[in-house]
Amino acid sequence: MNLADIPLRPGGAELLPVRCVRARQAFDNRDWVAVExxxxxxxxxxxxxxxxxxxxxxxxxxxxxxxxxxxxxxxxxxxxxxxxxxxxxxxxxxxxxxxxxxxxxxxxxxxxxxxxxxxxxxxxxxxVARALPALPPGPSLSKSAVARGMRELASLQVLQKVTGAVHAAAWCTAEGEALLVREDIGRHNALDKLVGALAKSTLAASTGFIAVTSRASFEMVQKTVAAGVPLLAAVSASTSMATAFAQESGLTLAGFVRGDDLVIYTHPGRLNGQPATARGFQQCM
The missing domain is CATH 3.10.20.10 (Ubiquitin-like (UB roll))
Incomplete structure (x- = not known):
């Protein structure tokens, strides 16, 4: 799917007058601003x-x-x-x-x-933390699918490309195809929109994964588990509380997904069959 094929959702951005400075030259212009x-x-x-x-x-x-x-x-x-x-x-x-x-x-x-x-x-x-059923062991996913999902999420962020001010969340198939994408100024809101869209769809949430443009905070993890999705891939880091909850809930949590690189915080066995005990002290950054 091409970016040009996706319409800008009404109400998401507003064209406002701005004062620009480029190469030390000031001029009046108009720019798209995310609505909040x-x-x-x-x-x-x-x-x-x-x-x-x-x-x-x-x-x-x-x-x-x-x-x-x-x-x-x-x-x-x-x-x-x-x-x-x-x-x-x-x-x-x-x-x-x-x-x-x-x-x-x-x-x-x-x-x-x-x-x-x-x-x-x-x-x-x-x-703060409510009891949720642990996720089942499957499915097996590949790191290349996660990389593809993050790339497709970035390419489908229409509002972000116009305003530069919003987060996004996507549900991706096991192959990494981003089938549902939602945007919002708040990372939690974007994920809630995605959870709602997923619930209204005929897609089986447990067969794919969620990719987000933010850090993997505790609530992002909790919302993913509540949706029954087995893997959360974030462009930024996880937190200690998010990692602990993901470990307890059976969620595979990946952060710093940049191209083919990523950091797997919990349950790495779901990605390319890596052993669940694959832990060490080598700094990933």
């Missing part, structure tokens, strides 16, 4: 979270957020989404099953979202 606005999520009329986000693929975002946060256990628990536009931002009104709403009230938290904040406003330490 408050997006509120309501569940059965109850306000739950406000995130700063790019207003594209909002239905995917709402579904993916609800699934990755454990509010919904399946897509079928979401009955409908209404988008309400106002002067202060957008409200996504989700109608969910009574079981999902009861689940939400059990683990309610008030999140005052800001880009990349992740766990802002979590009410207790017990809400």
């Amino acid at each position: 606005i408050p997006v509120a999520l309501e569940f059965n009329g109850i306000a739950h979270a406000v995130m700063l986000a790019t207003p594209t693929d909002l239905a995917d975002f709402a579904l993916g957020f609800a699934l990755s946060e454990g509010i919904l256990l399946a897509r079928g628990e979401l009955y409908g989404i209404e988008e309400e536009y106002g002067p202060e931002g957008i409200t996504l009104k989700l109608e969910v099953a009574s079981a999902a709403f009861a689940r939400l009230k059990e683990r309610r938290r008030s999140m005052a979202g800001r880009t990349g904040c992740g766990l802002c406003g979590t009410e207790s330490l017990a809400h």
Whole structure:
């Protein structure tokens, strides 16, 4: 798929007047700027979270957020989404099953979202990491597929190429073909959009992997595990908490994916059959 074949999603960028300086010469111009606005999520009329986000693929975002946060256990628990536009931002009104709403009230938290904040406003330490089923052993993936997936993700970032200000997440097949790509100013939002799109598709999440343009933070790992995807490939590093959770959950976690180079933090046996005990102290950087 060529970049030219993918339309710029409406609402993702705004053309604004700017003052440029090039070769010490100043001139007036116009430039595309990524849109960032408050997006509120309501569940059965109850306000739950406000995130700063790019207003594209909002239905995917709402579904993916609800699934990755454990509010919904399946897509079928979401009955409908209404988008309400106002002067202060957008409200996504989700109608969910009574079981999902009861689940939400059990683990309610008030999140005052800001880009990349992740766990802002979590009410207790017990809400940080929730129990998730461990991922199954398969499938076997290749490092060349991971490299291809990261290349395709980069080539399909339409909004990033226009604005230079957004993250992206892609679901890739076992061969590395990026079939779903979502973008947002927030790395968590981009992944939630992808999780929602994946849940609405006919793709089997466990047969491929996710590639992201950010670091592999704890919440990125948790969202990947919640989606049932066995491998997360990140362009930047992992963190200690993300690595520990990936190890416990059976997730293969790869970082610093640059071309054919990468660092495998957990469960390397899923990549080219490398032994799971392949650990050492040689610095990879």
